[in-house]
Amino acid sequence: MSAVRVVVVVFCVLAGAAARVEGQVYSGGDAPDRGSIEVGGGGNWGPGFETGRTIAELTRGGQSDGFDLFTSEEDVSGFPGLHAWLGFYLSRALSLEGGVRFSKPELAYRLSGDAESAPDETAAETLSSYVFEGSALFHFTQAAFAGGRGIPFVSGGGGYIRELHESNQLVETGNEIHVTGGFKYWFGSGDHRFGLRAEAGISSREQGFDKEEGRRTLPLVLFGAAFLF
């Protein structure tokens, strides 16, 4: 008797699942449907880093090594910023997004070791950094949690960096690629829903204000609120 009940229950669940898939309502998670559009905004954070050390060096008359006039050590502060995105679901698992990240890192030059004993000084400027990005997201709908409201995802993409120096008179450009992983948590289950999103990963950038040769890879944290329609 109990064996029969088990069979019946399993059958009902599977049948129900099949019906939901055909009706695009439910698939074991509360994932948005194909054709859904997600718009969101929030914050982002990247860590500070040292960009380098440069010696203001004079040439000596007869020696190969130079005469150090002073030294400049450059670093960039950790930069919190804003993030906005617009996504389109190609399927329940796959979506494409375009977005922009904005932050205002401070670039500081610590000047020291002056040959004529000028007092050490830190000269700084604040940049306006924009990353215009495109990403593909894969949602693990089968790994949904919290009753189907939470959906893990991974994301990968690239972007165009546009950075303005403090006076806004000089623009420097570069490129960025990123890979992140995180989750979305949707409130409700209808076509129009509000949700939260958090992700972390790495961002690899080249050029822009950063004069590092080659790419510089840094952690990246993104979070925000989204609306689905």
Place this chain on the structure above:
Amino acid sequence: MKRPALLPVLAVLLVVAVVPMFGYLKLGTRVGTRTATLKWDDLPIRYFVTDRPAPQVTQQQFQAAITRAFSTWEAVQSAETSSQFVGFTQANPQSGDGMTVLGFTNRPDLDRVLGATNFIIDTTTADIVESDIFFNTAFQWSVDPAGVPGRHDLESIALHEIGHLHGLGHSAIGETELIAGGRRVLGAESVMFPIAFPPGSVNDRTLRADDIAGITDIYPTTASRRERGSISGKVTKNGQGVLGAHIVAFNPATGALVGGFSLNEDGSFTIGGLEPGPQVLRVEPLDDADIDSFFDASLNVDVNFRVRFHDKVVVVPVGGGARDVEIKVTPK
């Protein structure tokens, strides 16, 4: 009709009844109510070489070294200059003969002058009409590629003098120490620094960022006009302008050092020919060479202030200027 006027300028004892205008020091002169930069209007610069050798330097070696030095200036991609060797001449390198002549001259009376440049200019336009350079055979010379101990490198000194010939004044990007009988150069980052490296050194055969900025400022190409920028502002002490302060712009991305001077009583300065990007500024008094290497002795050049860095990064825009920079210094 041009009206030539004689304007003698000793390269090592530079000038300035002739008012320096801008940057590194460009040579300038009053034309009416304005100050104009000395420059060649008619290019190529056609020059002769005196048919006179010096010990261990033949006429041909001398001419070859001079040609290399001209070529070094002409190789600056951001500037547009050219020259043409016309031939050897019996004429001395002296003004007034209508020819630009470079050659050896024995001047034992000028016991601290390796070489000197003088000009004839059109006082209505500040165009250089003629310029002559002598190299003093009171000193020993070499054209050896590696240099010869005890002998001054002709090509290095020629590069400096030909910088003057193009209209550049002296740069102050260098550090010296006082020794018996003069100063010893600890380091310099401009061929246009007024004090030469010791005999045997060939390190001044290569132009530095400061030299390139200077020649670019006077003879810019169309592209460099569009791409390079400037910094202007003033140096003040207790609210008053500082005349003769030496300001150095340092580009941390490239390591380039380009200098300029505050040239008026209000302390105003402009450094042109700079590559775009963030620059760090350092200001110092003129204490590494004789002041009259840069300014006329009658000017009230202020050397009574402390060296300091500007506390803000200055960003040079593409083809434009970063303006209104004020650097406040304090008395010693």
